Amino acid sequence: MRICSLTLRPFRNFASLTVQFGADHCVICAGNGRGKSNLLEAISYLSIGKSVRGAQDGEVVPHGGVYFDIEGLCDDGRGPARLRLFYDRATGKTAFRDGAPLPRVADVVGHFRSVHFSPADVALVLRSPAERRRLLDILLSQASADYLDLLLRYQRALAQRNRVLREYRGGAAPTGRWPELEPWSEQLASHGGAIRARRHALLISIGPHLAGFYRQLGGENEELSVRYRGGTPDEPAAMAAALIEELDARRPQECLAGHTTTGPHRDDLLFTLSGQPAETYASAGQLKSILIAWKMAEMLVLESPAGNEPVLLLDDVLSELDDRRSAALLELAGTFRQVILTSPTETATARHGALEALTLPQ
Numbered sequence: 001m002r003i004c005s006l007t008l009r010p011f012r013n014f015a016s017l018t019v020q021f022g023a024d025h026c027v028i029c030a031g032n033g034r035g036k037s038n039l040l041e042a043i044s045y046l047s048i049g050k051s052v053r054g055a056q057d058g059e060v061v062p063h064g065g066v067y068f069d070i071e072g073l074c075d076d077g078r079g080p081a082r083l084r085l086f087y088d089r090a091t092g093k094t095a096f097r098d099g100a101p102l103p104r105v106a107d108v109v110g111h112f113r114s115v116h117f118s119p120a121d122v123a124l125v126l127r128s129p130a131e132r133r134r135l136l137d138i139l140l141s142q143a144s145a146d147y148l149d150l151l152l153r154y155q156r157a158l159a160q161r162n163r164v165l166r167e168y169r170g171g172a173a174p175t176g177r178w179p180e181l182e183p184w185s186e187q188l189a190s191h192g193g194a195i196r197a198r199r200h201a202l203l204i205s206i207g208p209h210l211a212g213f214y215r216q217l218g219g220e221n222e223e224l225s226v227r228y229r230g231g232t233p234d235e236p237a238a239m240a241a242a243l244i245e246e247l248d249a250r251r252p253q254e255c256l257a258g259h260t261t262t263g264p265h266r267d268d269l270l271f272t273l274s275g276q277p278a279e280t281y282a283s284a285g286q287l288k289s290i291l292i293a294w295k296m297a298e299m300l301v302l303e304s305p306a307g308n309e310p311v312l313l314l315d316d317v318l319s320e321l322d323d324r325r326s327a328a329l330l331e332l333a334g335t336f337r338q339v340i341l342t343s344p345t346e347t348a349t350a351r352h353g354a355l356e357a358l359t360l361p362q
Contacts, residue, residue, distance in 0.1 A: 001113055001308050002338045003043060004073040004080065011068045012038040012060050023356035025334060027341040030360040036342035039360070040116060040313045043340070046072045046083045047114040047310075048138060049095060049105045057087045066090070074112040077308040083112055106152070110145050113302050113310035117295045117317055122288050127279050129268040136199050136269065139298050142310075147198055154191035154264065160184045162259045169258030173251045185247050188263060193231075193240025195264040200233040202301070203269065209297035216332055217289045218325045222273045224290060230267025288320065292329060299336055309337045316342055330355075 003021055008014045013035045030036050037053075041060070044052035051060060061068050071084040084096040085108065094101055095108040102108060125131045141148040161184035168174075203226055214224040231239050246262045247254075254261050271278040271290055278290055295312070302310045312333065318326050318341075333339045341355065 001077060001310055002075045003046075003112070003114075003311055003340075004075060006039070006043060007071045008039075008042055009069045009071075010062045010065060011042050011070055012062060014038065015062065017360075019358065021338070021340065021358075024337060025339045026356040026358050027343050028358050028360060029343055029345065031344055034360050036344075036360065037118065037315050040118075040315050040340065040342060042070045043072065043311070043313060044114055044116045045070050045085050046074065046108065046112050047142060049085065049093075049108045052116045052138070053118065053120070054134075057093055058089060061087070061089065072112070076112065077304070081111060083108060106148055109141055109148055113142050114313055115295050115298045115302065115310050116313045116315070117292060118315040119288065119317070119319055122284075122291050125291060126271065126282075126287050129266075132269050133265070133267065135294070136202065139301060140198055140202060142302055143202075144198075147195075150191055150194055150198075154188065154195055157184050157187035157191060158260055158263070158265060161188055165254050165260065166258045168255045171255055173255040178251075185244065188260070189240045189243040189247065192243045192263045193238070194236040196228075196231040196239045196243070196267070197234070197236040199264070199267070199269075200228050200231070203228050204233070206294075206297045206301055209300050210293050213293035213296045213332065214289060217293055217328050219273075219286070219289060222286070223275075224271065224273055224278075224293065226269055226271050226294075228267065228269050230264060285320065285322075285325070289325065292317065296332060296336075312336050312339045314339065314341045316344070318343060 002024070005018065005020050007018045009016045011017075017039075019039065028036050028039060038060075041051060041053055041055075050057070057068075067086065067088040069084070069086050071082065074081055074083055082096075082098050085093065085105075086096070087093040093105050095105045096102065097108070097111060121131070125135055137147075137151060141151065161181065164181045164184065207226055210226060211224050214222070231242055234242070243263060247260070250261055271282075273282055273286060273290075278287065282290065295314075299310055299312055314333065317329065321329065333341070
C-alpha cells in the first residue's frame with residue numbers, strides 16, 4: 001500500500017498544496033509551525049475519515065474559510081485509486097473514491113490504511129483511558145469494516161439507554177422488569193460483548209509484536225506487555241451474557257448517576273514494564289518507545305494476507321530520543337514498505353541515507 005500524491009485545497013494552514021511521494025522512505029523537512037503535522041493528519045483523514053488528532057472537522061478548515069478538501073492518489077496493491085474527503089460547514093462531509101461519492105463517510109475506511117504516530121499522543125494515550133480505547137478502536141476499525149459498524153451500533157444503544165436513565169436520575173431503580181430500559185440493555189450487551197471479544201483477541205495477537213519491537217527500540221532489559229481491563233476473554237455470546245449481569249447489578253447506581261457506568265465505553269488497557277504499570281512508573285523516553293512499538297505492531301496487524309502493508313506516518317518521531325534509540329528506530333522503520341517522517345531539520349536524512357528529503361514550500 002502506498003500514497004503516491006496528496007493534494008490539499010485547502011486544509012489547515014495550506015491554501016493549496018500538492019506533494020508527490022516518489023520515494024518509499026522520505027522525511028518532510030520544515031521549521032516549526034509550517035504544517036508538517038497537518039500534512040500527516042491529512043493523509044490519515046483518507047484512512048479513517050476523520051482527524052487522527054481528535055479535532056472536529058470544522059477545526060481543520062482554514063481560518064475564515066468554509067470548507068476543506070483532501071485528495072490522495074493511493075495504491076492498495078490492486079491498482080491506483082483516487083480518494084477524496086470534502087467537508088463544508090453547511091453541508092457536512094462526503095467521501096469519494098475515483099470521483100464517485102461513497103454511501104457514508106465511514107465507508108472510506110479500509111480503502112487506504114495508514115498508521116500514525118505523534119509525540120503529542122504519548123502522554124495523552126498512555127495516561128488517558130479514553131485515548132487508549134480510541135487507540136484500540138481506530139486500529140480495529142481499519143482492520144475490519146464491520147467493527148466500525150459494531151461500534152456505531154453500540155454507541156447508538158448507549159445513547160438511548162442513557163436517555164432512559166437520565167429520566168430516573170436520583171431516583172430508586174424500578175424493581176422487576178423495566179420495559180423502557182431492557183431492550184437497550186440487551187442491544188448494549190450484544191454489541192458490547194462482541195466489542196470486548198474483538199479487543200481481547202487483538203491484544204492477544206498484538207502482544208508478542210509489541211514486546212519484540214520495544215526490545216529492538218532499546219528496551220532489552222525491560223519486558224513490555226499489555227492486557228485488557230474489561231470482562232473476561234470468552235466468546236462474544238458469553239461476554240454479552242456477562243455484560244447483562246454487570247448492567248443488572250449496577251442498575252441502582254446507574255439510576256442515581258443517570259448514565260451507564262459499565263461496558264466497553266468504560267473499559268481500559270494496561271501497559272506494564274516488567275510488571276509495573278507504565279502510566280505510573282515509566283519515564284518519558286520509555287513511554288515514547290512504548291507508543292512507537294505499538295504503532296509498529298499495528299503495521300503487522302493491518303498487513304493484508306497478500307503482504308500489503310499500511311503506510312507508516314511518523315511525526316517528529318526522533319525528538320527527545322537518544323542516538324541509540326534513534327538509530328534503532330530508523331533501522332526498524334526502514335523495514336516497512338512506505339514510511340513518511342517529519343523533522344524540523346534534515347538530521348534524519350543525514351542519519352539514514354535511504355530517506356529522501358521533501359521540503360515544504362515557504
